[in-house]
Amino acid sequence: MAFEGLADRLQSTLQKIRGKGKLTEADVNEMMREIRLALLEADVNFKVVKDFIKRVKERAIGQEILQSLTPGQQVVKIVHDELKQLMGGEQSKIAVASKPPTVIMMVGLQGAGKTTTTGKLANHLRKQLNRKPLLVAADIYRPAAINQLQTLGKQLSLPVFSLGDKVSPVEIAKQAIEKAKEEHQDYVLIDTAGRLHIDEELMQELVDVKEAVKPDEIYLVVDAMTGQDAVNVADNFNEQLDITGVILTKLDGDTRGGAALSIREVTDKPIKFVGMGEKMDALEPFHPERMASRILGMGDVLTLIEKAQTNIDENKAKELEKKMRTASFTFDDFLEQLGNVRKMGPLDELIGMLPGANKMKGLKNVQIDEKQLVHVEAIIQSMTPKEKESPEIINASRRKRIAKGSGTTIQEVNRLIKQFDEMRKMMKQMTGMQKGKGKKKGNFPFPFM
Template sequence: MAFEGLADRLQSTIQKIKGKGKVTEQDVKEMTREVRLALLEADVNFKVVKDFIKRIKERAIDQEVMESLTPGQQVIKVVKEELTTLMGGEQSKIAVADRSPTVIMMVGLQGAGKTTTTGKLANLLRKKFNRSPLLVAADVYRPAAINQLQTLGKQLDMPVFSLGTEANPVDIANQAIEQAKNNHNDYVIIDTAGRLHVDNDLMAELQQIKADVKPDEIFLVVDAMTGQDAVNVAESFNEQLDITGVVLTKLDGDTRGGAALSIKAVTDKPIKFAGMGEKLDELEAFHPERMASRILGMGDVLSLIEKAQDNVDEKKAKELEEKMRSASFTFDDFLDQMAQVRSMGPMEDLLGMLPGANKMKGLKNVQFDEKQISHVEAIIQSMTKKERQDPNLMNASRKKRIAKGSGRSVSEVNRLLKQFEEMKKMMKQMTNMQKGKKGKKGKGMNFPFM
C-alpha cells in the first residue's frame, strides 16, 4: 500500500509527543528531525522537505501551541495541516466548460498508464457525474494504444473516435470534438502520444494540439512508483504545456509516496485523481486532507462511506436488516454480502480507513487471505438451494458431499456452519439492541455489510 513505510515512521514519531502535557522546543526539534528523515526516505524532494520542516517548527513552537491545554495534540494538528497543504490543501475538482463538450487532454510518458487512465476517467465521469464521454485515440505512433483504447471502449460501452495511424493528431482531436457535438457527448478525453522520455518532438505535437483545441484540462499521468522521476517529468511537462492537474497511477502499489508529496509543491498544480488498482472503477478523486489523515493513522471515514454508498445496494441492505432481525438470514444473503464487501476493495485498505485501526491489537500486521474468502464461497456454492436456506438440514453425508464438491475438508465445512450460526445470533442481538434504542418507530440498524 502507498505511504506504508512513511505512515509507520510518522505515526511512531508523533505518538511520542501526542500525550505530553508539556512540549518543549527540544521535543519539537527531535520530532521534526524524525519527520525529516521519514520524508527523505519516502523519496520526497529535498527542498520540499526543508520548507515543510521549517513551517512545522515555526508553528509548533508558537506560544499559543506551547501553552495550550493539549500541546501534544496541537503539534500533531499542525503536522496534519501542513501535510494537507503540501498535497494541495483542498480537493481540486474537474472542470466543466461553459460550452459543451468539455475537452480534456491526457498527456504523459509511455508506460505511465495513460491509456488505461483515460478509460478509468471516462468511467468515473459517467458513474459519478452522469456524463457522456467520447474517448479519442490520438496516439498515432502506437497501433497498440489505439487498439487498447478501443478495447476499453467496448468494455465500458463507450464511443471511441479514431482515424487510424495515418492521420494527424490535431485533425483527430478537432474531428472528435465535432463528432461529440453532433452526438451530444459532454466530455471529450483525448489520449495523446507518449514517449519513453521527454523530447522536443513530443512537446511540439502536444503544444500544437493544445493551441488548436484549447482544452479545458490538461492532465499529466505519472507513475507514482517512479518517485522523484515522476516529479521531474511533471516539472518538465508543466513548463512546456502549463498542465492543469496530475493523475497519479499505481498509488495502491508498493510506493514510498514521494511523488504525491512533492508534485504540488514543485509544479504548483494539484493532484486531481489517483489510480488505486488495475480495475476500470479504481480511479479516485484525490483528497489531500483525507490522505493526510490516513498517513497519520487518523483514518478516512468519509472515503469508506463513499465506497459503501457506491458498492452497497441500499434496497438489499434494508432487506438484509429485516432478515437479520427475524433470524432468516441465509447463506445466499451471506454470499451477497461478501460480494459487496469485496467490491469495495482489499480488506486491508478498508481497515486502514478506520480511525485507530493501526493501533488495534492484532490488526496492524494481519494479512487477509483472499483465497480463504474464495474457499468459503466455494463451500456455499456447493450447497443445494435448500441447504443454503436451511443449514439445519446438514447431516454427515451432506457435509461430505459439500466438502467434495468444493475441494475443501469436512472440518472446514463444519467450521463455516458454526461461524455462520454465531454470526446470525450476533447480528440479531445487534439489530434488536439498535431497535430498542430507537424505539418502535425507529429504522433500526442499517447493516450494509458483514
C-alpha cells in the first residue's frame, strides 16, 4: 500500500513526542532527523525534503510551541499542516468550460495507464458529477490503442469517437469536439499517443493538438510506482505543455509514495486524481488534507463516508437500521451488507481510513483473506430461506449439510453461526443502550476479522 513505510516511520517518530509535557530544541532536532530519513526513504525529492524540514523546524521551535502545555500535539499538527501544503493544500477540482463541451487532453508515457485512466475519468464524470462525456481515440500509433478505448467505452456504455489510425490526431480532436457539440455532450476526453520516453516529434504533436483545440485541462497520467522518475516526467511534460494537473496511477500498489509528495512542489501543478485499483470506479479525487491524515494515522472518515454513499442505497440503509433496532437482522441482510462493503474497496484499505486504526489491537497491518469472505458467502448461500431467517433452528444435521453444500468444514459453519449470534446480541444491546450502561468487552463480531 502506498505510504505504508512512510506512515509507520512518521507515526512512530511523532508518537515519541506526542504526549511530552515539555519539548526542547534538541527533541525537535532529533525528530527532524527521523522525519528527513523517513521522507528520503519514501523517495521524496531531496530538495522537497530539505524545504519541508526547514518549514516544520521553524514553526516547531517557536516560543509558543516550546512553552505550550501540549507541545507534542502542536508539532503533530504542524507536520500535518505542512504535509497538506506540500501536496497542494486544497483539493483542485476539475474545470467546467463556460460554454460546453469542456475539453480534457490526456497525456503521458506508455505504460502509465493513460487509456484506462481516460475511461475511469469518464466513468467518474458520469457517475459522480452526472456529466455526459465523449471518449476520443487520438492515439494512432500504439497497436490496439483505439480498440482498447472502444472496449472500455462499450464496458462503460459510453460513446467513443474514432476516425481510425490514418487521420492526424489534430483532425480527430477537432472533429470530436464538433461531434460533442452536435450530441450535447459536455466533456470531451482526448486519449493522445503515449511515448516510451520524452520524444521531440510526438511532443510537438501534442503541442499541435493543444494549439488546435485549446483544451480546458491537460492531465498528465504518471505511474506512482516509478518514484522520482514520475517527478522528472511531470517536470518535462509541464515545461513543454504547461499541464493543468496530474493523475497518479497505481497509488494502491507497493509504492513508497514519494511522487505524490514531490510532484506539486516541483511542478507547481496539482494532483487532480489518484488511481486506487484496477476497477473502473477506482479513481478518487485527490484531497491533500485527507491524504496527510491517512499518512499520520488520523484516518480518512470523509472518503469512507463518500464510498458508503456511492455504494449503499439510502432506503435500504434505513430499512437495515430498523431491523437492527428490532433485532430482526437475518443472514440475508448480512450477505447483502457484506456485498455492499466489498464494493467499497479492499477491506484492509477501508480499515486504514478509520481514525486510530493503526493503534487498535489486531487492526494494525491487518490482512483480510478474501477467500474467507468467499467461504462465508458460500455457507450462507447453502442455507435454506428458513435457516437464514432463524439460525437457531440449525441443528447438528443441518450444519453437516450446510458444510457439505458450501465445500467448507462443520467448524467453519459453527464459527459463523456463533459470531452472527454474537453480532445480533450486540446490535440489540447497542440500540437499547443507555448512556454509561451496557458496555461489553468481546471480539469484533465479524467472521472475516
